């Protein structure tokens with residue numbers, strides 16, 4: 166199989182901006198605030214479609230139905246559907262203060278959806294940007310509810326100024342938000358279950374506030390989870406770093422200095438997804454070359470004979486690589 170490029174889906178959001186175009190060179194419509202680019206999705210809200218090559222026009226759902234073993238590989242149990250939702254987020258304004266349910270609370274409050282664990286890698290942050298990742302110690306259901314009533318919820322949240330290269334893992338049940346001009350690469354379980362606690366007293370284009378889900382959200386919070394501290398990686402210190410390992414995925418980072426290449430031998434035999442977050446790079450397979458510009462997301466099927474990534478250009482290239490969890494951690498999930 167060959168590497169697969171999908172058509173991105175740009176989702177307007179009240180909190181979105183234009184950074185997907187200005188910083189990632191995405192071809193956004195001329196006007197509008199876009200919060201999300203869905204790079205690869207099997208979620209029914211938007212199913213990705215192959216953009217190029219012999220499979221152009223094929224949906225990811227069909228692709229998975231016919232070729233799951235060749236795409237995913239045979240070393241691990243094959244998921245019934247594509248197991249990740251891969252996005253970029255431009256949080257010009259703030260995301261609602263929100264929580265995602267786990268599988269149990271999703272079944273109760275979000276019929277048809279599954280739980281959602283997600284991870285962010287910060288690609289760019291304005292000086293005023295903030296990430297909120299979890300609750301401060303001592304915050305319980307009573308104090309959070311009171312703060313929401315008084316409009317002082319920010320005081321309950323663990324907030325920090327993000328830096329390019331910060332990586333956070335947000336388990337289901339972790340209260341979170343982001344905004345003030347921050348561009349994120351996101352990988353999550355394929356679910357659109359978001360429960361809003363607070364929406365910054367904003368109104369939508371229709372002049373109405375977006376719905377909150379206070380009781381469901383409070384019932385979905387993992388009160389023992391505490392706050393999440395980012396793991397920082399400066400993107401260029403080493404050629405390869407493992408940024409995150411969790412029961413659902415791994416996040417790798419590869420940096421290529423000018424003229425360098427990096428072998429993909431460690432990634433053979435399992436599906437991986439590669440995102441060019443700085444510069445441009447070329448993927449070499451046993452019979453072809455694929456030039457990938459900034460902002461490109463490429464799925465590398467397990468059955469693809471990929472050799473290496475090479476740097477194109479003098480300023481180096483940085484890529485994120487999403488891979489399946491280690492076989493032992495995936496069984497533990």
Ligand SMILES: [Zn+2]
Pocket residue numbers: 263265283341
């Ligand atoms: Zn979220």
